Amino acid sequence: MERVDMAMNTLLILLQDFGLAAVPAVGFAMIFNVPRPALKYCAVAGAIGHALRFSLYKIGPLPIEWATLIAACVVSMIGIHWAQKWRAHPKVFTVAAMIPMIPGVYAFTALLALVEIERTGFTPELLKTATDNGLKAMFIVAALAVGLALPGLLFYRRRPVV
Amino acid sequence: MNTDHGHRREEDQGAITRLCAQTGVMLLQHGAESALVESVARRLGLALGMDSVEVALMANGITVTTLYGGRDCTTVRRNVDRGINMHVVTEVQRTMLLAEEKKLDLAGVARCLDEISPLRYPRWLVSVMVGLSCAAFARLGLLARGGEADLGTFALTFVASGVAMQVRQWLAHLHFNPLVNFAAAAFVATSIAAQGVIHHWVDSPKIAMSACVLLFVPGFPLINTVSDMVKGYINMGISRGVMAVLLLLACCGGIVLAMTAWNAWTWL
Incomplete structure (x- = not known):
């Protein structure tokens, strides 16, 4: 019974994460002036990406960087599928979808x-904060961009996606 | 053998070169990654009948050379950043695709490119959505830490980032340098969030302070930086990356100034 409760709780958190991540994806898509018909794709892709990363590194065993890489890669593949239907570059949808995951x-x-x-002067604690957070930010951004580029690098080597 | 060679006049090659440069500059100005800029400009030139099109990208300019029947034509265009606009990128790419399908000729492409007018969402709507986005970030931050929902934090984040976004759009409209713009708007955002900290309106002031400036993270340039470098455009990647870090530093300046002014050092 307790395990069922815990599973339900986790599912509830995951659903919240899914819904909440869609908001910044759309908000930032509007800053990037993504055309109105594409906004819904940004919302769905942003939600899928963030929820997938959440389940991989909070519920699953992966470190955040690898979870980010996998989530970005999955979103990129979905983006390529939509891009070919919609005749636009996949980055039109996928970068806005990455925004909730930006560190x-x-x-x-x-x-x-x-x-x-x-x-205030040097202390080892402050330097630790700076390096820890800075490295985390750099690695997550790299994982996002490489994850977005991966399907293109693996499957569309000499030909354009659209 | 391309029988077209006889028909194409010298002026045509010049016009096509200028169109290729125009597409390239339009994409570069509105935030497309380098690989896309180069491929769209090249494919447009080839679709309009050139033998080859070479594109060289610089941080603030673009060079296009077309080769046709042994004749070269080169042109350089200056690039001024116009802000990210995916609508323009989409329209330019569709024009190129239509030219590739032979549905548009030289005059048609020129007309289509001139007719593109950048889409802008209403400023108030963007501000409201960005405010909601940052409030969602605050909730996501609490969720990841396993914290409880706190309505005050969201409301404060919403107001701070919404007002800051309005300021940012207003300053951009007045053509302020983006660095000045980001620093000023980050000052506004942190100042509003700091009021909640000073007057103890919220339970998690740290979350509100950090979430309300997330609208200034240059996510698009950061992702373009890495994808440019991965695809071999090292110098474009470096210049984009430096600009992104400068924007972050400018915001940081605004945040520190606000924290000093209100003496609210809750962040660290």
């Missing part, structure tokens, strides 16, 4: 820690 807090924390070192 913004890590990046800002790293930079603020550097500013803090300058302001």
